[in-house]
Amino acid sequence: MASASGRVGQPVGKVTPTSWLSRIFRLDPAGLNWPRAVLFLDIAVVVLVVFWTIGHGQYLLSALFGLLFAWLDDPGGSFANRARHIAVFALVGAGLTALGFGIGGDAWGWLVLAAFAVTLVAGLTAAFGVRRFVTAMLLNLWFVITLGVASSLHHHARITSYTWAQVLAWVGGAALWIAATCIAWLIRGRGDRPQPVPELPDDTARRPLTRPLVAFALLRALVTAGTVALAFGLDLSHGYWMPIAALVAMKPSLEQSTLTAAQRLAGALLGAVTAALLLLIPTGEHGLRLFAVERALEMVALVLFMHAAAIRFWNYALYCAAIAAGVLILVDLPQPTDYTAEGYRVLWTLCGVGAGLLVMLLGGLLAKHTAEEPAQPA
Numbered sequence: 001m002a003s004a005s006g007r008v009g010q011p012v013g014k015v016t017p018t019s020w021l022s023r024i025f026r027l028d029p030a031g032l033n034w035p036r037a038v039l040f041l042d043i044a045v046v047v048l049v050v051f052w053t054i055g056h057g058q059y060l061l062s063a064l065f066g067l068l069f070a071w072l073d074d075p076g077g078s079f080a081n082r083a084r085h086i087a088v089f090a091l092v093g094a095g096l097t098a099l100g101f102g103i104g105g106d107a108w109g110w111l112v113l114a115a116f117a118v119t120l121v122a123g124l125t126a127a128f129g130v131r132r133f134v135t136a137m138l139l140n141l142w143f144v145i146t147l148g149v150a151s152s153l154h155h156h157a158r159i160t161s162y163t164w165a166q167v168l169a170w171v172g173g174a175a176l177w178i179a180a181t182c183i184a185w186l187i188r189g190r191g192d193r194p195q196p197v198p199e200l201p202d203d204t205a206r207r208p209l210t211r212p213l214v215a216f217a218l219l220r221a222l223v224t225a226g227t228v229a230l231a232f233g234l235d236l237s238h239g240y241w242m243p244i245a246a247l248v249a250m251k252p253s254l255e256q257s258t259l260t261a262a263q264r265l266a267g268a269l270l271g272a273v274t275a276a277l278l279l280l281i282p283t284g285e286h287g288l289r290l291f292a293v294e295r296a297l298e299m300v301a302l303v304l305f306m307h308a309a310a311i312r313f314w315n316y317a318l319y320c321a322a323i324a325a326g327v328l329i330l331v332d333l334p335q336p337t338d339y340t341a342e343g344y345r346v347l348w349t350l351c352g353v354g355a356g357l358l359v360m361l362l363g364g365l366l367a368k369h370t371a372e373e374p375a376q377p378a
Contacts, residue, residue, distance in 0.1 A: 242352040
């Protein structure tokens with residue numbers, strides 16, 4: 001008779017490549033949400049049209065992430081509470097945006113110091129509840145992205161990027177979500193609304209600042225700072241994907257970190273291949289036809305983000321693929337490459353998740369060793 005956790009003839013707990021692959025791409029039907037995706041696309045199209053009109057595509061990414069992260073951080077409830085919460089989130093994000101784009105072209109030591117400080121503070125917010133830790137994680141991730149994008153733009157003399165404009169784009173994206181919630185609140189009778197993304201935790205119960213919590217926050221900060229040092233100290237091409245991957249891969253438990261890292265890597269690979277194929281389209285185009293192809297690819301990036309919004313809790317690997325492909329398209333369109341960039345991003349993603357998993361493994365072994373030590377006599 002087959003066991004509950006294994007197949008006939010297969011030992012319980014045995015991990016095979018097929019079973020591991022099935023875990024990475026396991027689908028949760030309850031996590032599919034197309035209405036949420038269509039809502040995001042409707043609002044994101046407004047952002048895209050605005051930047052088409054003003055002709056400054058280098059700020060589009062900040063606006064889209066401001067919109068997306070404000071949406072994810074929306075706690076629901078009364079409109080006044082939601083607007084206040086998102087406004088505070090947007091202001092903190094604006095400060096991090098200013099810091100990231102302000103120092104993105106400076107010496108790499110400042111980037112390492114800033115990444116360590118921001119990640120450490122973000123990790124310690126777990127003491128204020130899981131919900132606040134998720135909020136801090138979003139801001140932490142955005143800060144690392146700003147460092148990478150700022151450094152990338154700094155190396156391209158033909159693209160001008162102003163820090164104040166990036167901050168304004170971020171705040172504008174978050175403000176657009178507040179405006180959308182206000183319109184929905186007026187239409188639906190001014191009542192309290194549920195959390196837009198109910199799958200995210202809403203626990204705000206405080207926890208004591210224990211040694212394991214501090215150790216986890218310190219580990220995250222050290223790994224992030226270390227990967228930032230490698231990426232920017234060695235001036236690796238598109239190396240900022242290394243700290244992003246490491247930050248996403250590190251979870252409170254090693255098993256969760258391993259699965260998340262594998263899904264992140266699989267998604268990055270799929271997204272990079274997709275982006276590489278799509279970015280081959282405008283290589284032979286010029287003039288008005290090139291302009292039209294670039295606008296079409298920007299729309300494709302929005303559609304990819306829409307699918308990411310729909311499948312975030314359906315399958316994390318496919319979600320990462322959609323996000324990675326969309327970001328790669330938007331980042332690469334203003335600055336043509338030799339199309340080896342996608343390969344570098346996959347390589348640094350692999351290094352990043354490997355670094356995150358290695359440190360989590362060492363931390364788990366250390367915690368186990370500490371727990372097994374006999375108590376010293378008084």
